[in-house]
Amino acid sequence: MTTATSKTEASRHIAAEKEKWLRAYRQMVRIRVFEEQVNELYTRALMPGLAHLYSGEEAVAVGICEALNLDDYITSTHRGHGHCLAKGASPDRMFAELLGKEAGYCRGKGGSMHIADPATGNLGANAIVGGSVGIATGAALTAKKLGNGRVAVCFFGEGALGQGSLYEVMNLAQLWKLPVVYVCENNLYNEYTHYSETTAGTILGRAAAFGIEAETVDGQDVRAVHETATRLVNRARAGEGPAFLQADTYRYSGHHVGDINREYYRSKQEEQHWKSERDPIQLHGTWLLEQHYADPGVLEGIAGEARKEMEAAVKFAVEARYPRAAQVSEDVYA
Amino acid sequence: MTTATSKTEASRHIAAEKEKWLRAYRQMVRIRVFEEQVNELYTRALMPGLAHLYSGEEAVAVGICEALNLDDYITSTHRGHGHCLAKGASPDRMFAELLGKEAGYCRGKGGSMHIADPATGNLGANAIVGGSVGIATGAALTAKKLGNGRVAVCFFGEGALGQGSLYEVMNLAQLWKLPVVYVCENNLYNEYTHYSETTAGTILGRAAAFGIEAETVDGQDVRAVHETATRLVNRARAGEGPAFLQADTYRYSGHHVGDINREYYRSKQEEQHWKSERDPIQLHGTWLLEQHYADPGVLEGIAGEARKEMEAAVKFAVEARYPRAAQVSEDVYA
Amino acid sequence: MPERELTFAQAVREALAEEMRRDERVCIFGEDVAEAGTPFKVLSGLVEEFGRERVLDTPISEAGFTGIGVGAAMTGLRPVIDIMFGDFLTLTMDQMVNQAAKAHYMSGGHWKVPMVLRTTLGATRRSAAQHSQSLQAWFSHVPGLKIVLPSTPYDAKGLLKSAIRDENPVVFFEDKMMYKLKGPVPEDDYTIPFGVADVKREGDDISFVATSSMVQVALGAALLLEKEGISAEVVDPRTTWPLDEETIIESVKKTSRVIVMDEGYGRYGVAAELAAVIAEGAFYDLDAPVKRMGAMHVPIPFSPPLEDLTVPTEQAVCEAARHLCGKS
Amino acid sequence: MPERELTFAQAVREALAEEMRRDERVCIFGEDVAEAGTPFKVLSGLVEEFGRERVLDTPISEAGFTGIGVGAAMTGLRPVIDIMFGDFLTLTMDQMVNQAAKAHYMSGGHWKVPMVLRTTLGATRRSAAQHSQSLQAWFSHVPGLKIVLPSTPYDAKGLLKSAIRDENPVVFFEDKMMYKLKGPVPEDDYTIPFGVADVKREGDDISFVATSSMVQVALGAALLLEKEGISAEVVDPRTTWPLDEETIIESVKKTSRVIVMDEGYGRYGVAAELAAVIAEGAFYDLDAPVKRMGAMHVPIPFSPPLEDLTVPTEQAVCEAARHLCGKS
């Protein structure tokens, strides 16, 4: 081909890359700001119950969901806001759900730990640790039987490694060569206990024992997560079977919004280290600047838009109405 | 030391070896004859319900239990007669239990799948596949906390690898460095399905993933089983933590006494091969002859005694009386 | 021409085969369900017709494959899951109760879980405490689930077809001692709606409200009592949830005496619910307290003479009935 | 001098601490039980006094560590196992029901399982469907288990000490909304026997038979009704198994009207058993049908205005009581 076309090829490629990574940045920022608003709602006593913030782990959900199609499936956890947003849920209906309003994704019946959205393939957050490993694997079984080319991603924290059902379904997924990717978000803590006190041997070994392709990735590096996820997802989509991805990451806040005093289980220094040295948004932002994909103004612009979007979403949720009493007995049976 | 003493040393050693291996032979034969009697009782319609015969797998129970002390613990399975006998249970009370008589180990309330005997450290056979992995691990926790130097052996078939609770307790056993040895009797079949259709990856990998010492042994070679078991049991007793032993073996009869037509899941040739080429009793008998530890007459004598013993035990059980009606509501609460 | 007769097991198999022909999304999984056709041989022949793609053998992982069933049902399949012995339901509780039963409600009606969990109940098979339980009460207690307890081959076919077509998770209990029971079963495609009790026998003096295995015991007792001049009506709720309170209460209002029977434990069991419903609904019509009969409150013992004491028999029912009718 | 007051949580902790001092074999395990003292802070301070040798943090493996508890109890320890939310009991069913409850019976009385499973019940904490269930009915249905439902700090201490000293598996339910409730608790070493109901308030017009959280609701309602001239008696069974039928029936025979209340689902639940027991035992004394009140038969919704509709309130109880007493 002529140098001219190759030039346009190249510039088209660069433009695509630039858009892709700016989008990843925007998604991470949106999650960060969403969680700041959740914490705000909690401290202002506007949100019933508790919520588990995803701040610090954004690169995992975004890096992976950017590798998925809209009709691919995910299952999420009690710490699920990031997964929902990354898969395409809209913040207004999410906030409405967090406040128990009728406009919420679950008509107010699910709350923070149960957001589900068929439109984006979100089979639901789950308040049972490891509770969705079977659901994700079953979705992969459907995909294989219907031959619709979909993939299911099962998000869970390293604490779910304690649940035996995970091993039961990984064995089946490998026997049946199902298109499912198990994503273990290792943020170092099961609630208030360091994972090293609850996890013997190795994490990858748990999947490798079943012959499952198992890899580990820096969960603070959105590009690394995306590259690895793309490979494993495509592999599953191609019928080559399940995979397991350990993403090493960290949660900035407490186990839930009410977990304020944390020194008895982890040090302020440790938290500070992750926030200042390993922040996924900062790291990716610096890279964008280095690549000249963006200048500081652009990044601020993205943050500003996110703030506006989330504030509007909160306003929508706060003003939305509660379900009518009669709705309490609806949706028990289909 | 003088050659004289060393000579007596040596001959003492030989005598001990001879007695040890003759005893192993006797124990295997006793189990084989016991099971023949069970099948007889079933075909003569004298035994209520069904039973799962251990014939063909004798070297596993004997090789391992000969490495244990009387007060060490075992947990057993639905295929548990061999484990019970090898740990020291007496056949008369076992047969009585199989017939539901009051003189049985469980006063007739347990039957074939629930024989338990505190006097020999037998925490009980279990009719739930994988149902006793927690119990064995808990016994090891007690042993460690009380510092009584006991070890717990958890017998289960390779089908139990499908139960998630096994992975939950192996993780805990390794975290707490408990003196428990998990013995996976791989007889190739989960009921009527070949284990290769139910077991992805590797068996040893399932334990190795938790950092547990994992080995495999020829389950038809009683000396190999005993040697390996001794090493793993001593290691556990010394506080070096849990171990996992895969013993490759084969069940000669059906999954239970009623499983007569088996061609749809395994061939007669396969069964024949194991019986004629890999029989643990034959193999060990031949070795005893080679070592001049016994002549054919001695081995026949052992078989004859075993037959007498088991026939007497059956007679005891057949003549024993059933529990009184009032006993139905006893033993519900301690 | 005479009605066709099938065994209970054949009726179950026919319902599955017909539904699998009708709807490609219906698939079966469980332990030894394919070539072995389960230890009870209930599924024999299905893998030959529908292949291993739709009749899947699983490892011994009740929690795991039940969970997979939930996810498969949510996304477009209609799995029929086989739990060999009802005693193993203990391993499926989280997936059935925290996931299957709640997914529809928690998602505000967005996700559905059209799955069927087939399992067994019943004692007297000399299988001891871990293979003899009847745990239908646990599931009946959980909103979001439907619970079916067929008592005849006819009901088994019609109810199972309804279960497979239902958009909700259904737990289907089969009495393992009833598999060889024969009864008329039409060849045609019929379904039986949930929440509709069936009066299996009409009578005037006393009502027997019985489920599953106990329906046969109740019918047997009714026959014996007839000779003594006691006319017993036998009402079979067929589903404990939804529950047809109206038919049950109507019967008791007519007879003014009732024995409720379920093979599960009576205490905190199905019999307790039936008794409470009747005591409230027929309060002004009852001549005597509702009599509850269920498994004796002990783990099921192995020893035959003991095990036989734990399950209500025709004789025990007759005795209780005579007593209630003041004829003893 | 004034009686000492403790919160419900402090009473539980004191019972544990006293028993751990008394008996070296008593140990605790569960998730975040050590330094964290559980999310409810019920166990705070115990690891500091007894060390990590006796207060053990576990992985998130409810089935696994419950099973380990069974084996530990059989061989000489007296484990007290912590299941954070009662909803997670679904994961322990096999170990509790097929193993712990049956080991003594199946072994002909040779093995014992002296363990305590502590867990929580109760809704209105805005925790949604998987963190709000009250599943005591399931265990009450199972022979071999004992089920305890304390309703006051005083009862919590005395009943928990009895549970730890019991030779059988005991399931101990704590209402998570009651942890901060204060009440008098003697410093001395007292125990409360199982199977002995407590009349928490005497009355003549109507009986409220209530468990756990519902006892407080019943007492509150009784106070309100007093002003209206309705005298309500409040009976707390304290253990659903063994169940003190006599005290319950005596109360109803006196008042001839009764409301039974339990925060679990009423259908096939504890309330059903209580209603059945009363309808039979007080058959000739009841002026009106037994009124059952329990959680609405839906998964617990998150939205506050909806969740509040699912649990019986003092107002609802008062209304039902007025109706029963013909005062509305």
Ligand SMILES: Cc1ncc(C[n+]2csc(CCOP(=O)(O)OP(=O)(O)O)c2C)c(N)n1
């Ligand atoms: C089966 C079960 N056990 C316990 C809990 C209580 N719990 C909620 S979150 C949590 C810790 C989970 O840790 P991890 O899986 O690492 O997720 P993370 O919170 O770190 O994101 C626990 C123990 C639960 N929800 N489900």
Ligand SMILES: Cc1ncc(C[n+]2csc(CCOP(=O)(O)OP(=O)(O)O)c2C)c(N)n1
């Ligand atoms: C939890 C559970 N699921 C299913 C069964 C039914 N069952 C009894 S034995 C068996 C096969 C066990 O195979 P394996 O563990 O290899 O032992 P083996 O019979 O080969 O000795 C099955 C599925 C059971 N008893 N428990």
Ligand SMILES: [Mg+2]
């Ligand atoms: Mg974590």
Ligand SMILES: [Mg+2]
């Ligand atoms: Mg096997």
